[in-house]
Amino acid sequence: MTHASPAPVVRAKDLARFYGDVVGVCDLTVDIPPGTVGLLGPTGAGKSTFLKLLAGELKPSRGSIEVLGAPPFANPAVHSRLGFCPQQDALWDDMTALEFVEFLLRLSGFEPARARKAALVALERVQLVDAKDRRLGGFSKGMRQRARIAQSIAHEPQLVVLDEPLTGLDPLARHATLELFRQLAAEGASVLFSTHVLHEVEALTTNVVLLHRGRLLARGEVPAIRALLDRHPRRYSIQAREPRRLARELVELEGVEAVRIAEGGMLVVETRQPERLLEALPAIASAARAGIGAFESRDEGLEAVFDYLMGGST
Amino acid sequence: MNPGTEAAPANRAEMHGGAWRPWSGERRPSRLRAAPIVRAGLRIALRKKLPLVLLFLPPVVATIIFSFVVYTVAALAQGMAPAGLGGAGGAMGQAMGGAGGAGDIVKQLVRVREMIVGFHLSTDFFSVLLMAWFGAGLLADDRKSGAHLLYFARPLTRFDYLLGKFCIVAAFGVLGSILPGLVIISVAVAASPDWSFLQQEGSVVWKTLLFGGAWTLVVSSLVLAVSSLSTRKSYALAGVFAWFMFSGATALLLSRLLKDRDWLALSPVQCGVRIAEDLFDMRLGVRDWNTPLAWTAWGLVVALSWTIIWWRTRRLEVV
Numbered sequence: 293m294t295h296a297s298p299a300p301v302v303r304a305k306d307l308a309r310f311y312g313d314v315v316g317v318c319d320l321t322v323d324i325p326p327g328t329v330g331l332l333g334p335t336g337a338g339k340s341t342f343l344k345l346l347a348g349e350l351k352p353s354r355g356s357i358e359v360l361g362a363p364p365f366a367n368p369a370v371h372s373r374l375g376f377c378p379q380q381d382a383l384w385d386d387m388t389a390l391e392f393v394e395f396l397l398r399l400s401g402f403e404p405a406r407a408r409k410a411a412l413v414a415l416e417r418v419q420l421v422d423a424k425d426r427r428l429g430g431f432s433k434g435m436r437q438r439a440r441i442a443q444s445i446a447h448e449p450q451l452v453v454l455d456e457p458l459t460g461l462d463p464l465a466r467h468a469t470l471e472l473f474r475q476l477a478a479e480g481a482s483v484l485f486s487t488h489v490l491h492e493v494e495a496l497t498t499n500v501v502l503l504h505r506g507r508l509l510a511r512g513e514v515p516a517i518r519a520l521l522d523r524h525p526r527r528y529s530i531q532a533r534e535p536r537r538l539a540r541e542l543v544e545l546e547g548v549e550a551v552r553i554a555e556g557g558m559l560v561v562e563t564r565q566p567e568r569l570l571e572a573l574p575a576i577a578s579a580a581r582a583g584i585g586a587f588e589s590r591d592e593g594l595e596a597v598f599d600y601l602m603g604g605s606t
Numbered sequence: 607m608n609p610g611t612e613a614a615p616a617n618r619a620e621m622h623g624g625a626w627r628p629w630s631g632e633r634r635p636s637r638l639r640a641a642p643i644v645r646a647g648l649r650i651a652l653r654k655k656l657p658l659v660l661l662f663l664p665p666v667v668a669t670i671i672f673s674f675v676v677y678t679v680a681a682l683a684q685g686m687a688p689a690g691l692g693g694a695g696g697a698m699g700q701a702m703g704g705a706g707g708a709g710d711i712v713k714q715l716v717r718v719r720e721m722i723v724g725f726h727l728s729t730d731f732f733s734v735l736l737m738a739w740f741g742a743g744l745l746a747d748d749r750k751s752g753a754h755l756l757y758f759a760r761p762l763t764r765f766d767y768l769l770g771k772f773c774i775v776a777a778f779g780v781l782g783s784i785l786p787g788l789v790i791i792s793v794a795v796a797a798s799p800d801w802s803f804l805q806q807e808g809s810v811v812w813k814t815l816l817f818g819g820a821w822t823l824v825v826s827s828l829v830l831a832v833s834s835l836s837t838r839k840s841y842a843l844a845g846v847f848a849w850f851m852f853s854g855a856t857a858l859l860l861s862r863l864l865k866d867r868d869w870l871a872l873s874p875v876q877c878g879v880r881i882a883e884d885l886f887d888m889r890l891g892v893r894d895w896n897t898p899l900a901w902t903a904w905g906l907v908v909a910l911s912w913t914i915i916w917w918r919t920r921r922l923e924v925v
Binding site for chain 1: 639642654751752755756757758759
């Protein structure tokens, strides 16, 4: 692991893409570092547009984007080093899985023998090698998704861009796919994937880019982003044997703004001085004989960060 | 507060920059980048047996029949009974005007040429069927499934993409339009005495290539243009046939109403007939109209088609 600042794999500056009057992304300035990065945002946030822009599928309406140091649009040099898994079905039903991956490798300039070999390796990585000779038309939704992922990694790209890659996968396949992404990252590839399911990102990385209505909402580590949200107090859940007694004591603590008892008797504390709370809690709990059973932060997770940034009423 | 701008410097995620592997693959910018598209497209098309049988059967049967007739005529020109006809050969020879002299041979060779032209015109319909069936879905299906996203994420230009698609349609045009003609010419050459067909009517070979090639170009372009405008293959298929029928009916109607045969240029099929007549130096008598206009009409169809295809392919980026 290094804390130096490596060159970003994606660099967007004032990037905008419009579909007539509809805004895809707008004034997006962001550097995405190597590694695994999650692209987050609700439906219509501009995630797919941004990914297509950086995959060279779309031409920016305004601004610029560089991927691996070069503009991606109509740039074969970038496409050779980039793997793209679109959200769309994008499969040819009459091809077998092996033919599908092999065909796209041939388009990438692989020789026939090498394309066959690389296609088999890719299918094995997504656990489709047993179905390699079956036609894609007969594949389930999850298998089709895995076939798409296979084609995006088969040519060992430096940057893998995946648009909603976990959609349609069953829990086992989802776990295996997340593991695959970890392996790719461990091998040195950068993985940028979009999702609107927050815990999928949390399972893989803390490094996120949040988009909303085509604009950048935040970028960085989830806790770091959370730290910026000073206007929101931190929330902690405390499971206690005597929650009311503990609540009475905590409400007097400096920085605590609110204490309430949620469903199930869980105590929810909101404070602007979390360090003070963490420091004082053991003593207070002991003095009040509250009997603390569990203590956890309620807003370190992406869900909370997302709600805060979106202006939710959490 | 703008969290986006302030959050950017905070970057303590796990990095892999140190192990960031350099590109180690082979980058071979091939000049034949469209070749895998053609290969894969033909492989998929040939996999469906029923359409293949149904669509290729008529031109194959027609080729066999015409080949036999051409062989018979050529054999009769030499005063021989064609093998397999037995005694019927003599009767057929008399019925076809007898044979034997050099003048008769030349006359029969001309008849062979006319047969070949007639064959061209009769198989055009089948070649349209072939090109429409196998080409209608090429762009429409890609658009529908979003498969173009896979193409354009590869080191492939839009020109390569379109060239590959065009070659797939054109391959069926060649199979339905040019190849049968060449087979019949080969039979005529082999059956004529001392390769006389090649000596006397040798230009038929390149004229066949030119006519078949131009016809293939026109129909392929048209099919791809309609496909690029459609959202699914069935619509494109219907669109192609509707266009042929509509243009043909309009051309005939206007030419008769306005008593001006130049209006026939509106129909690519009528243009084909006119061009074939002129190219093969034949006068069927009823369609004597402006040949350059027919060529121009074909050229316009191709130009318009490719304008549409290019425009729609550029629009493929918007999904």
